[in-house]
Structure formats: C-alpha cells, structure tokens
Amino acid sequence: MRHLKGRRKLNRSGSHRVAMLRNMVTALLRHEQITTTDARAKEIRPIVERVITLGKRVQPEDLLKGTEEEQQAAAARRVHSIRLARRWVNDREVLQKLFDEYGVRYRDRKGGYTRIIKLGFRPGDNAPMSMIQLVEEEGEAASA
Numbered sequence: 001m002r003h004l005k006g007r008r009k010l011n012r013s014g015s016h017r018v019a020m021l022r023n024m025v026t027a028l029l030r031h032e033q034i035t036t037t038d039a040r041a042k043e044i045r046p047i048v049e050r051v052i053t054l055g056k057r058v059q060p061e062d063l064l065k066g067t068e069e070e071q072q073a074a075a076a077r078r079v080h081s082i083r084l085a086r087r088w089v090n091d092r093e094v095l096q097k098l099f100d101e102y103g104v105r106y107r108d109r110k111g112g113y114t115r116i117i118k119l120g121f122r123p124g125d126n127a128p129m130s131m132i133q134l135v136e137e138e139g140e141a142a143s144a
Helices: 014-031 038-056 060-064 068-085 092-105 138-143
Strands: 033-037 114-121 128-134
Touching: 014 033, 014 038, 014 092, 014 128, 033 038, 038 068, 038 092, 038 114, 038 128, 060 068, 060 092, 068 092
Parallel strands: none
Antiparallel strands: 033 128, 114 128
C-alpha cells in the first residue's frame, strides 16, 4: 500500500530528486531566499522548517548551564541534532550558520520560518515561479 507516499515526484528519479532538494535546502539556508518553481518551493518548505527546528533544539548557552552531567547531555543532544540536519545540509559553513545564527534568530518562534511569494510565469516554458525566503523576526524587520 502507498500510504503517506504522496510527495511530488518533480519528474525525476528518487536519487536525483533527493540530491536536488538537498542542494536547494542548502542554497536557501545560505542565501536566505531563492527563486524556483512553485512545486519545488512547496516541496522544500517542510524540509527547511524541520531543519531549522533541529537548529533550535540546543542553544549554545544551554551547553554552559547546569551540572556537568546536564552539560554533557545537552552536548550529546546538540551533536545528534547536527547529525540529523547534516542529512539535508551539504555544506559545513551553512550547517554552522544554521545552528549559530538561525537557531538564535528563531528561538521564540514556534514555526513558519519560510514564506513563498508567487512571481508569475517563466518565459521559456510558462512554469509558475515563486520565491521562497526565510522570514525575518518582527524586531529585526522594524529595526532594519
């Protein structure tokens, strides 16, 4: 039975599709916005949300709180989160940015880290295009 197999195939083989999605997730986290087709943007959104949630799990200041055993447990949880996020993020620098910058930026946000903006249609094949970007926090947007 094909229960819970309803993801978009994007006209690619499984390995090609996973590689493309990994590259797009890494590019989005590096540049904070990318332009792509609607279907691809809708497909990478849940992956990026999940990866950013992994980046929020253990904050750097949590590694210094509590007893030595609690610090070791927090360090172990952080390593586990990094390894899980490494499945989708191909670049060490982007992974570092995910856990240091995005983990702190979205600390108090419960979800909805991305936004998809429709851009119209691509001239070559009339494919619907979108821009997917990371949402800024309200305080940062007001100060900028």
